[in-house]
Ligand code: ATP
């Protein structure tokens with residue numbers, strides 16, 4: 001019985017971090033985005049608006065080779081789907097996907113520091129995956145209608161990278177439990193979260 005209750009509490013209290021990025025704030029979508037999460041039944045346990053500095057954002061985004069290469073690979077996949085030929089050297093001035101990923105990471109850091117960001121801590125059963133589902137795919141033109149990115153954004157990595165900027169997809173959401181624990185600690189002090 002006791003064990004049961006411990007598990008129930010653990011499931012109900014799964015937490016995740018959402019950031020409304022500067023494009024979402026600028027477009028006046030704060031209320032709309034928050035209401036989507038509330039409507040789904042997630043509880044807001046932390047909320048704030050901040051102007052992040054580079055140090056915070058540098059800590060926020062991973063530095064692993066895998067994560068950085070994934071940023072670059074997003075572009076290559078889109079090019080393949082659209083049957084467009086990409087020459088990394090000629091078009092982007094880099095020699096491999098890792099170097100492209102590093103460049104994109106820099107753009108992301110600068111972009112995230114360019115305006116206000118809303119930080120939201122959400123709680124509920126399977127909060128991490130429920131939030132990812134409501135947010136939709138990373139690449140906006142592939143995000144399904146009904147998701148936040150699908151309904152309110154239209155960008156592609158090909159276009160973004162040619163314009164020397166990150167994809168504008170309105171939201172960041174923790175990708176898994178490990179990311180969620182790390183990011184919640186990074187963005188919120190313990191006493192800023194409601195128990
Ligand atoms: P987030 O972590 O922001 O919730 P995600 O987990 O869906 O998004 P990641 O792979 O973690 O996507 O990428 C982090 C962010 O980097 C994306 O949200 C997007 O803004 C940006 N990004 C990803 N790939 C590219 C790319 N090829 N070009 C430009 N920006 C990119």
Ligand code: MG
Pocket residue numbers: 173174175
């Ligand atoms: Mg991510």
